[in-house]
Amino acid sequence: MAEQSKIWIDGGVLKQYATDLLVRRNIAPADAAVTVDNLIFADLRGIDTHGVMRLALYLERIDRGLLAAENRVAIVRENDGMVVVDGGNYLGPVAATLAMEKAVAKAKNGVAGLGFVRNNHHYGSCAYYAMMALPHDMIGFSCSNTTPLMAPTGGARRLVGNNPFAFAAPAGKYRPFVLDIALSVVAGGKILLAEKNGQKIPYGWALDKNGQPTDDPRAGFSDGGLLLPIGGHKGYGMAVMVDILAGVLAGSAFGTEVQGLADFASTKPLGTGHCMVALNVEAILGIRAFKDRMDALIEEIKSVPLAEGVERVYVPGEIEFEVHEKRSREGVPVSPKVVAELEALGASVGLPPVEKRSGPV
Template identity: 45%
Template sequence: MAIATRYHWEKLESFCSSVFEKAGVSKENSRIVANSLIEADLRGVDSHGVVRTAIYLERIEKGMIDPDAKPVISNESDAALLVDGHNNFGSVVGTNALTIALEKARENGVALVGVKHSNHFGTGAYYAKKAIDQDIILLVLSNASQTMPPTGGVRPFIGTNPLAVGIPAGENPPFILDMATSVVARGKIIVEAQKGNSIPLGWAIDKEGNPTTDANAALEGSVLPLGGPKGYGISMFIDILAGVLTGAGFGKYVNNMYSNWEEPQNVGHIFLAIDVNAFMPIELFKQRMDQYITEIKAEPKATGVEEIFIPGEIESRRAEERKENGIELPLKVVEELNSIGMRYGVDLAAATYELNSLGEVQK
């Protein structure tokens, strides 16, 4: 098996940002897109990290993303508004919508921002973290292209429509729940297929509706809803809010970024921001959150369990470790990024960590 290579996170982000800029994206938007990808890799959500660079670039090159478009507000009231992304990058449109949601929440205590005409926007945790940094509670919903059948069906109809929640705390780590409504995000199956690995039984079915451990057969078939009808119901609910309500695509009208080269994706998002100070002083809330988290982590542990974690805690620790020791990329991703770098005149090798004879990062 080929040995993976480790990359310094800031230098890898700079590489990606430079590539997007060379591809005609503004410097600011290039930074946002690259930062979104690197944050995913740092947290261990590799399916949404730099592995997406190639498909993002291809969609720019083929006119499926408009990097020059300006997201605009199309409808607005005191605490609710709709953003038309005009087909820019999902992370650019999402960041724009989040900024508005945070401002509105501070003014009104709560804000609901819908988004239409967007694209794949990365991980929900990316936005949740930004809200937490400003002491705002955030709920993020997004729909996605067809990858999952309704319960009882065989053919994909709805996406793995993710949801994320970010809640600040004090001394304890914040609560960050970021999940797909499928057993596993389709991006993870893409990563396993690229590695040539099989997948666990129960993740997906093939195109005939049979359970499969073949990653490639799963990509031709469907991923399965988390918890069967419960995951299906939640995914449908997200599609209704993020798609039907906003005027974005929904169901089969959210276009697949890997296979549809005729139409933009038209993804929809929802950002619900809550200003804690509308309920109580933020410091009191953080004290209460710390008490809550501390008491959960102090609960009796099952045999073999060393520590009880809260949602997002493992990913936060992984991000710190990867900032220290580098982001490890599979050989296939390295080859793809190298090819991209040569095409745009950006040197990927400048982002590599120097390793010793044991494969350890040289400090």
């Protein structure tokens, strides 16, 4: 949807409204703040699919008894180098944030810190957690498994999630390197949108339920189709690797055990798992030397000759930093449907309509 057709809301106003909404739904204020901070982080960076549009779905899962309404997060194992957190099928960012905070604290006392989360709910944007390491001059990594959306290479049934991961590394005079990707060629939401709009999809996005290439969006997703992994068998292998770290090793659900966020037919908890890593750069190389070397690498990337018709080469994360600056200044463009959902939820707990802007400023 073009930005012109969206409703503009100041990021701080949107954050406060969403937080008030959760608090009035009896979510503990600290937990509401952590959850909404993750959602607004995504909206400000232009990752709208992981922003406040998720809030209505979270609340519907609470209302249906599929998501815990009270904090049951618990540390189940811990030592000097790692922690294992049980998310208690509660709001996902709560346990995930705790795990990454612990990982950073442990890395400060050594070289690396690890955090694992089991039995959790959707945890939002991967980059949020990886980037928690940056203020400490550390490298951060975060990954999560998801409900199966892809088949193993050569298979014809959903078995592997498009399991996302994020990696963040500090630099000196340049912005940090931040890679945040899922492992399917395209998000399922894009295929659903094509189906809604009566459009074909490109071959190479999905297979039908029989494992055959298709340009029919319904056959490629909602009718049991399969998303295709990036890089073919390589993306499939990387997705399994993430499932091993976030599911098998974390002691969480894995493979077909992981439930779908929008699947209300299943009464099982999502069961998602996560793996967090913080690396103490100072202990390994020294932060000044590392940042100088990162700057040199980025400069080398930036100096590459441009292909015809290309104006600029971006470093991963650079576009999102620029969108964040723009939206922090101008406001967040939100679809009218999402605004209507938020305001309907707000009205049900006595909140007035959210304050809006006339457009970007």
